[in-house]
Amino acid sequence: MNITLKVWRQKNAKEAGNFVTYRLQDISPDMSFLEMFDVLNEQLIGKGDEPVAFDHDCREGICGMCSMMINGRAHGPTRGTTTCQLHMRSFNDGDTIVVEPWRAKAFPVIKDLVVDRTSFDRIIATGGFISVNTGSAQDANCLPVPKDDADKAFAAAACIGCGACVAACKNASAMLFVSAKISQLALLPQGQVERESRALNMVKQMDEEGFGSCTNTGSCEAECPKEISLENIARMNREYFMAILKK
Amino acid sequence: MSSKLNAKIPGGPMDTKWSRYRSTVPLVNPANKRGLEIIVVGSGLAGAAAAASLAEMGYKVKCFCFQDSPRRAHSIAAQGGINAAKNYQNDGDSVFRLFYDTIKGGDYRAREGNVHRLAEVSRNIIDQCVAQGVPFAREYGGLLDNRSFGGTQVQRTFYAAGQTGQQLLLGAYSALQRQVGKGTVKMYSRHEMLELVMIDGKCRGIIARDLISGKLERHFGHAVLLCTGGYGNVFFLSTNAMGSNVTAAWKAHKNGAYFGNPCFTQIHPTCIPVSGDHQSKLTLMSESLRNDGRIWVPKTKGDTRHPNQIPEDERDYYLERRYPAFGNLVPRDVASRAAKERCDAGFGVGASKMAVYLDYASAIERYGKSKALQLGIHEPSAEQIKSLGKEVVAEKYGNLFEMYEKITGENPYEVPMRIYPAVHYTMGGLWVDYELMTTVPGLYALGEANFSDHGANRLGASALMQGLADGYFVIPYTIGSYLSQEIRTKAIPTDHPAFEEAEKKVQGTLDKFLSIKGEKSVDHYHKALGKIMWDKCGMGRNKEGLTQALAEIKALREEFWQNVRVPGGLNELNPELEKAGRVADFLELGELMCLDALNREESCGGHFREEHQTEEGEAKRNDEQFSFVSAWEFKSVGSWELHKEALDFEIVKPSQRSYK
Ligand SMILES: Cc1cc2nc3c(=O)[nH]c(=O)nc-3n(C[C@H](O)[C@H](O)[C@H](O)COP(=O)(O)OP(=O)(O)OC[C@H]3O[C@@H](n4cnc5c(N)ncnc54)[C@H](O)[C@@H]3O)c2cc1C
Ligand code: FES
Numbered sequence: 001m002n003i004t005l006k007v008w009r010q011k012n013a014k015e016a017g018n019f020v021t022y023r024l025q026d027i028s029p030d031m032s033f034l035e036m037f038d039v040l041n042e043q044l045i046g047k048g049d050e051p052v053a054f055d056h057d058c059r060e061g062i063c064g065m066c067s068m069m070i071n072g073r074a075h076g077p078t079r080g081t082t083t084c085q086l087h088m089r090s091f092n093d094g095d096t097i098v099v100e101p102w103r104a105k106a107f108p109v110i111k112d113l114v115v116d117r118t119s120f121d122r123i124i125a126t127g128g129f130i131s132v133n134t135g136s137a138q139d140a141n142c143l144p145v146p147k148d149d150a151d152k153a154f155a156a157a158a159c160i161g162c163g164a165c166v167a168a169c170k171n172a173s174a175m176l177f178v179s180a181k182i183s184q185l186a187l188l189p190q191g192q193v194e195r196e197s198r199a200l201n202m203v204k205q206m207d208e209e210g211f212g213s214c215t216n217t218g219s220c221e222a223e224c225p226k227e228i229s230l231e232n233i234a235r236m237n238r239e240y241f242m243a244i245l246k247k
Numbered sequence: 248m249s250s251k252l253n254a255k256i257p258g259g260p261m262d263t264k265w266s267r268y269r270s271t272v273p274l275v276n277p278a279n280k281r282g283l284e285i286i287v288v289g290s291g292l293a294g295a296a297a298a299a300s301l302a303e304m305g306y307k308v309k310c311f312c313f314q315d316s317p318r319r320a321h322s323i324a325a326q327g328g329i330n331a332a333k334n335y336q337n338d339g340d341s342v343f344r345l346f347y348d349t350i351k352g353g354d355y356r357a358r359e360g361n362v363h364r365l366a367e368v369s370r371n372i373i374d375q376c377v378a379q380g381v382p383f384a385r386e387y388g389g390l391l392d393n394r395s396f397g398g399t400q401v402q403r404t405f406y407a408a409g410q411t412g413q414q415l416l417l418g419a420y421s422a423l424q425r426q427v428g429k430g431t432v433k434m435y436s437r438h439e440m441l442e443l444v445m446i447d448g449k450c451r452g453i454i455a456r457d458l459i460s461g462k463l464e465r466h467f468g469h470a471v472l473l474c475t476g477g478y479g480n481v482f483f484l485s486t487n488a489m490g491s492n493v494t495a496a497w498k499a500h501k502n503g504a505y506f507g508n509p510c511f512t513q514i515h516p517t518c519i520p521v522s523g524d525h526q527s528k529l530t531l532m533s534e535s536l537r538n539d540g541r542i543w544v545p546k547t548k549g550d551t552r553h554p555n556q557i558p559e560d561e562r563d564y565y566l567e568r569r570y571p572a573f574g575n576l577v578p579r580d581v582a583s584r585a586a587k588e589r590c591d592a593g594f595g596v597g598a599s600k601m602a603v604y605l606d607y608a609s610a611i612e613r614y615g616k617s618k619a620l621q622l623g624i625h626e627p628s629a630e631q632i633k634s635l636g637k638e639v640v641a642e643k644y645g646n647l648f649e650m651y652e653k654i655t656g657e658n659p660y661e662v663p664m665r666i667y668p669a670v671h672y673t674m675g676g677l678w679v680d681y682e683l684m685t686t687v688p689g690l691y692a693l694g695e696a697n698f699s700d701h702g703a704n705r706l707g708a709s710a711l712m713q714g715l716a717d718g719y720f721v722i723p724y725t726i727g728s729y730l731s732q733e734i735r736t737k738a739i740p741t742d743h744p745a746f747e748e749a750e751k752k753v754q755g756t757l758d759k760f761l762s763i764k765g766e767k768s769v770d771h772y773h774k775a776l777g778k779i780m781w782d783k784c785g786m787g788r789n790k791e792g793l794t795q796a797l798a799e800i801k802a803l804r805e806e807f808w809q810n811v812r813v814p815g816g817l818n819e820l821n822p823e824l825e826k827a828g829r830v831a832d833f834l835e836l837g838e839l840m841c842l843d844a845l846n847r848e849e850s851c852g853g854h855f856r857e858e859h860q861t862e863e864g865e866a867k868r869n870d871e872q873f874s875f876v877s878a879w880e881f882k883s884v885g886s887w888e889l890h891k892e893a894l895d896f897e898i899v900k901p902s903q904r905s906y907k
Contacts, residue, residue, distance in 0.1 A: 012819060030522045030656075038527055038770070045768045045823070050814050053822055055315060057488040059528050061650065062413055063319040085653050110459055111820045118436065121316050125428035129421035130380045134300040134719045135371070137378035141335060144389030154382035154407055157414060161318055190380050 004096040029089035054113040061085040064160030069100040074164035074223040104172035119209040126205040127198035156184040165220035171212030176220040179236035196243035256360035273731035280305035286468035290317030293694025294474030296718025299422035302431035321488040325412020326533035328404035329711040331369040340401040353702020354852035355901035368720040379418040396707040398578035450690035461818035465741035477673035477695035483777025485670035486531040492829040504685035505878035507678035507698030510844035515671035516582035529669040534707040539610035544594040573906040583668035604663035611636035682725035693717035703852025765810030793845040804834040
């Protein structure tokens with residue numbers, strides 16, 4: 001396949017960026033999208049140019065590190081797929097593909113396609129946990145959990161924290177990410193004790209980080225590579241209002 | 248045995264060693280803990296668990312990882328499950344059985360004392376994780392579900408669909424972030440440790456590079472814990488994440504930490520085969536798939552029919568044939584070699600002929616029938632059975648099937664998967680004693696980075712167990728033995744000459760990379776090294792190949808230092824510069840692995856020396872001469888001294904492993 005790439009190049013957080021066009025020939029349809037970038041970078045290095053910086057690690061769709069806006073869509077055209085799991089067979093010979101970083105105030109660009117997502121870590125640090133010190137747990141089977149609740153909690157916990165939801169949202173809202181964690185823990189008996197403080201603290205931190213508000217457009221769910229459900233946002237809103245009422 | 252190699256296994260009967268150790272190990276009082284600083288490098292299962300637990304206890308902790316968030320450590324990718332001797336299935340499991348299976352599975356090359364402790368604490372791990380909200384799979388009664396894994400005959404594996412590592416790591420990450428929020432852990436993400444700092448023979452800190460600004464930083468610690476994962480990426484293609492590397496462990500090695508059993512690598516039998524030269528990594532299909540899937544090749548050489556067209560009696564279910572007792576559930580080393588044997592003999596399938604089938608048709612039928620029965624459907628049609636069966640299989644393995652389809656473009660519910668072995672895990676690592684301390688005082692190694700518990704072959708679902716055991720339940724006790732002696736040591740200012748010197752050394756190496764301005768990319772050298780390692784130090788090894796490999800690696804390393812091209816600058820985000828450092832270390836490690844493999848004139852576990860096999864092609868150990876851990880001391884680049892830690896077996900008497 002022959003592909004034309006328009007890639008966002010930006011030296012660092014301070015300097016302005018711009019699109020640069022590259023042409024690639026003989027791309028195999030079996031290549032992953034990131035392997036196609038490996039080929040590009042190998043060519044750039046060969047020419048003495050600087051390769052394109054992008055985040056990636058597991059290349060299996062689970063670490064949440066890869067993060068490219070491809071033709072205006074977070075992680076590209078295939079539903080339920082991370083950038084690293086996207087394969088060139090999803091494109092056509094002769095296509096022009098535009099690749100940008102996640103764009104959001106709370107995700108400043110570091111270089112090229114690499115952004116800073118530490119805001120997510122800070123949100124988790126305010127309440128995305130159950131306070132249980134090592135060694136103080138009771139026997140695991142003392143606490144039966146209905147299978148249905150366990151399955152729902154798992155579905156929420158499957159979030160990989162990539163930030164596609166934020167990138168896809170016109171308001172750059174982090175509601176899907178935050179609600180997935182709040183839901184997981186609210187659905188489990190272990191999470192009940194800190195239910196209210198968790199919702200209040202995490203929402204507060206989310207706002208402080210500069211994420212936008214949710215206007216129910218649903219593009220987060222549509223672009224989420226793990227297909228995390230909007231139901232979580234409804235659950236989080238319930239959790240939050242219950243907590244406010246009790247305050 | 249060399250004096251430095253004191254494994255410090257406590258005395259007394261096997262099943263009381265750990266409890267006695269815990270009751271007698273010196274403690275550090277709470278006020279003193281506040282004054283003691285611990286550096287944890289790595290935020291995978293081992294690192295995150297250790298950092299969180301030590302901070303909960305009151306120590307001051309700094310934690311480092313090279314990814315943008317601690318949650319992205321390679322542990323996140325583990326799929327199948329985690330073992331624990333809970334015996335919730337009432338199928339005869341016990342601490343002793345888990346201990347026994349691990350020693351046997353490791354082909355009698357692990358330490359009994361460590362392994363027994365691991366089996367004991369395995370139970371606490373599940374309790375801890377459930378309390379943190381880890382959503383393990385459950386049965387309809389609300390209790391925890393289990394599955395079986397290779398190398399065992401009981402169901403002791405806890406799982407969360409095919410994402411067990413993710414869920415466990417997110418549990419440990421949440422515990423870690425809780426401490427970060429409290430200010431007891433300071434997290435340094437996008438930081439890479441590049442050197443240790445040694446003062447008066449003890450490890451006292453690290454030099455780390457801030458990967459965004461490129462600046463070098465000095466960090467002091469009363470103790471340093473390396474939880475930096477395995478080195479499977481020395482083969483270039485492996486199931487490890489792209490960034491997994493040996494650098495932290497290698498710097499420790501060059502500062503005096505012995506490297507244990509470097510040649511013990513695990514080749515996992517069920518991975519998606521290589522599709523072309525562009526391949527950047529290999530994807531594992533979890534071992535749990537062998538639970539229900541059946542592995543086969545055609546009985547006729549070069550059979551090119553579509554797999555669904557090959558009738559039952561023309562298929563060779565070679566694992567079931569060769570190993571009737573364990574069938575498809577033989578340990579990984581055995582399954583991998585059996586696949587290689589069939590492919591080398593010309594029975595392989597797929598375009599490359601380097602693959603075997605993993606077939607779910609009969610599992611789909613079996614599950615379909617039982618589901619129909621559950622639903623009260625008495626005479627289900629074949630279609631109904633198939634569709635119900637697919638539902639059950641999707642619930643158990645759905646994400647793995649999806650992943651397979653995404654990568655290969657084929658639907659595994661309809662067509663058998665094609666699989667081939669790939670490098671997956673490294674049993675070798677920094678030598679540690681019972682307390683997880685390396686031969687460098689104050690320097691510890693946890694998780695995959697150490698060599699300790701899996702001998703020559705790791706059983707499935709035991710790495711997660713070991714990482715969390717080390718981090719949650721072992722180091723919090725054992726570190727007291729050292730730190731109780733350090734309560735009078737004040738934090739050492741980082742303008743100490745030792746810090747200065749260590750930083751200079753790192754700076755020198757970084758400058759050198761950028762100044763070579765050669766012709767070939769870092770990846771070029773990494774791929775070349777990987778090919779040597781896979782061909783000559785992979786699934787089958789022999790004297791001739793290893794001797795060649797030693798010479799080839801040396802030559803490649805020399806060329807690398809003459810001709811590598813590292814673009815970009817120092818004081819910026821520069822992924823090529825990061826890779827250059829890692830590959831430079833792999834180029835030294837690869838040589839040691841071949842040396843170790845050459846030295847070990849026997850076959851055991853994942854180490855298969857073709858000269859040493861039984862008539863049936865099984866690994867032939869040589870207990871008389873090789874019942875020891877190889878612990879290599881670094882002398883200079885390309886030169887090592889071998890020390891041997893003899894292995895004594897009190898309980899499990901070594902015999903030839905049989906899974907027949
Ligand atoms: C695909 C796959 C599936 C697996 N499935 C299973 C399974 O089902 N069951 C099982 O038991 N095991 C499984 N394993 C093995 C298991 O996942 C690993 O052995 C285990 O997770 C390793 O954990 P760790 O904490 O030791 O290291 P890792 O999780 O690899 O973490 C290493 C950490 O060290 C950091 N680091 C490394 N070097 C540096 C440096 N120089 N400076 C700063 N930070 C550094 C990294 O950033 C990272 O945070 C699987 C492995 C793979 C590859
Ligand atoms: S690289 Fe890990 S999810 Fe894409």
